[in-house]
Amino acid sequence: MVYGPARLLPGDQIRITTNPDTEPFWQAAREHRLTACRCGECGTFRMPPTPVCPHCGSREKDWPTLPGTATVFSYVICNKNPKTGEDFVYVPVVVDLDGAPGARLNANVTGCDAEDVHIGMKVSVEWTPIQDDWVLPNFRKA
Amino acid sequence: MAWVHQDKCAIVGVGATDYYVRGKSWPRTINDMAAEAIMNACADAGISHRQIDGFAYYSTAGAGYLDKFDTASLMETLGMPHISFSATLTSGGGGCVGAIGLATAGLMNEDCTYTVTLMALQQLPQHRLGVVFGAAAPSPENSFLQPSGLVGPGHLMSMLTRRHMHLYGTKPEALKEIVQATRANTHDRPKAIRKNSLSDEEYWDSPMLADPLRRLDFCLETDGAVAVITTTTDRAKDCRHKPALVHACAHGGQREWGRAFAWMGMPDPYFASAGHEFTANRIWAQSGLSAKDMDVALLYDHFSPMVLMQLEDYGFCERGEGSDYVLSGKVRYDAATGGKVNGGVPVNTHGGNLNEAYIIGMTHLVEAVEQVRGTAINQVADAEFALASGGPAALPVSSLILRRD
Numbered sequence: 001m002v003y004g005p006a007r008l009l010p011g012d013q014i015r016i017t018t019n020p021d022t023e024p025f026w027q028a029a030r031e032h033r034l035t036a037c038r039c040g041e042c043g044t045f046r047m048p049p050t051p052v053c054p055h056c057g058s059r060e061k062d063w064p065t066l067p068g069t070a071t072v073f074s075y076v077i078c079n080k081n082p083k084t085g086e087d088f089v090y091v092p093v094v095v096d097l098d099g100a101p102g103a104r105l106n107a108n109v110t111g112c113d114a115e116d117v118h119i120g121m122k123v124s125v126e127w128t129p130i131q132d133d134w135v136l137p138n139f140r141k142a
Numbered sequence: 143m144a145w146v147h148q149d150k151c152a153i154v155g156v157g158a159t160d161y162y163v164r165g166k167s168w169p170r171t172i173n174d175m176a177a178e179a180i181m182n183a184c185a186d187a188g189i190s191h192r193q194i195d196g197f198a199y200y201s202t203a204g205a206g207y208l209d210k211f212d213t214a215s216l217m218e219t220l221g222m223p224h225i226s227f228s229a230t231l232t233s234g235g236g237g238c239v240g241a242i243g244l245a246t247a248g249l250m251n252e253d254c255t256y257t258v259t260l261m262a263l264q265q266l267p268q269h270r271l272g273v274v275f276g277a278a279a280p281s282p283e284n285s286f287l288q289p290s291g292l293v294g295p296g297h298l299m300s301m302l303t304r305r306h307m308h309l310y311g312t313k314p315e316a317l318k319e320i321v322q323a324t325r326a327n328t329h330d331r332p333k334a335i336r337k338n339s340l341s342d343e344e345y346w347d348s349p350m351l352a353d354p355l356r357r358l359d360f361c362l363e364t365d366g367a368v369a370v371i372t373t374t375t376d377r378a379k380d381c382r383h384k385p386a387l388v389h390a391c392a393h394g395g396q397r398e399w400g401r402a403f404a405w406m407g408m409p410d411p412y413f414a415s416a417g418h419e420f421t422a423n424r425i426w427a428q429s430g431l432s433a434k435d436m437d438v439a440l441l442y443d444h445f446s447p448m449v450l451m452q453l454e455d456y457g458f459c460e461r462g463e464g465s466d467y468v469l470s471g472k473v474r475y476d477a478a479t480g481g482k483v484n485g486g487v488p489v490n491t492h493g494g495n496l497n498e499a500y501i502i503g504m505t506h507l508v509e510a511v512e513q514v515r516g517t518a519i520n521q522v523a524d525a526e527f528a529l530a531s532g533g534p535a536a537l538p539v540s541s542l543i544l545r546r547d
Contacts, residue, residue, distance in 0.1 A: 015279065016280055016289060
């Protein structure tokens, strides 16, 4: 199927909420710094951020700055804006984050046609302003 | 080792309302439909609804996506004199058939004597699943999923399906075959919603809602209610029908699956699976049986690829071979051969959620009972063992084997 350019969903229709466990991730994103939750004891990554390390049980967390690159693990091609129902080609992806083994993000990918997205494709982070002055990590074909 | 409660309990009654296209059940209320299903199940069992003293729910006692069942209200308004067991499995439709194991727990602990397991679903416009999911303000956890535009269950299943296609070369033709094979089972079912045979052209022309999944890979959106009555096998001897013995039943799952597509953190090979391997292994261990011993498989089919991935999880074929297995015709039902085709096991002889009706898994339970009673519309000859599963979703998921008495 031919879909054409993969677009990012408009940031002005996107909202998030945070809690004390997740807020450091979003504060870093505001500064255009991609991070992931890492256990402060054993160093195991986990996403989304949660209170306890499932590997060792520690409640210590740290938030290293990641390279901002990632690999597409899987994807879906969608053709309707979920808020408005209008024709709109976007590609939700699950990506494996470089520098954070086991940590994934769900995002949109752009910078190529939707039908050219593929598993294993290298991508780099691109920042999308969203509601309430938050910033969302999306990805562009590297 | 065999399960200590093997064959000690049985499903003795099944009851349902008519099945309605989403929203068409109005002006009936959801409570009216639930009451009819309970009364029909009791009539089928040959008991009075006043004998029900246990409630074993799943889906956190949800009735559809926004309503809740409440035992206090049900017993008071339907006229059950007392109840001595009221419990639910957590999460959603994954627990459907596991609720029968919950009923067994109540019965074997002598808490109660007749339990009802129940689901009612009424998708008025504001209650539609896709709408409920997409309209919710994202929680802090869901803020890592919803902004990507993954707003409906179909989007989420597509993500798993794509990975399965990548890892194993799974073909779109296999998804088409699942839809067509199960559609072929509804021709002579009066209550089924989709009954016309499905051509290749019609399937390929079905709109791509979340590539690689087409509209026809998505299940129906249905209104209606279904109830089943479980009791001890001793009591079952006084009921109207031959009991459907609870031979093995498990719910749960493993951490690698966890919240599943509400998380997307599953490592391979769990990501491209239905999350059922753990409970599948539990029921095989409980029973000493394996997939090849099943006479019929009622696999929760909210989306066609989840049938394929369950075939792998349960061991009907090896991991990654679901596409070839399906394309060899092995999920088909053929009355002329007594059911089985090409050495396979017929799947969803009732048409499933894709074609008959979607009441969050309960129709699979009804069909499993009818198959081991020997009264199914598409009866598998001499069916002794029926496998039924609860929906691939966040844990717990669940697995059940019913046995002919």
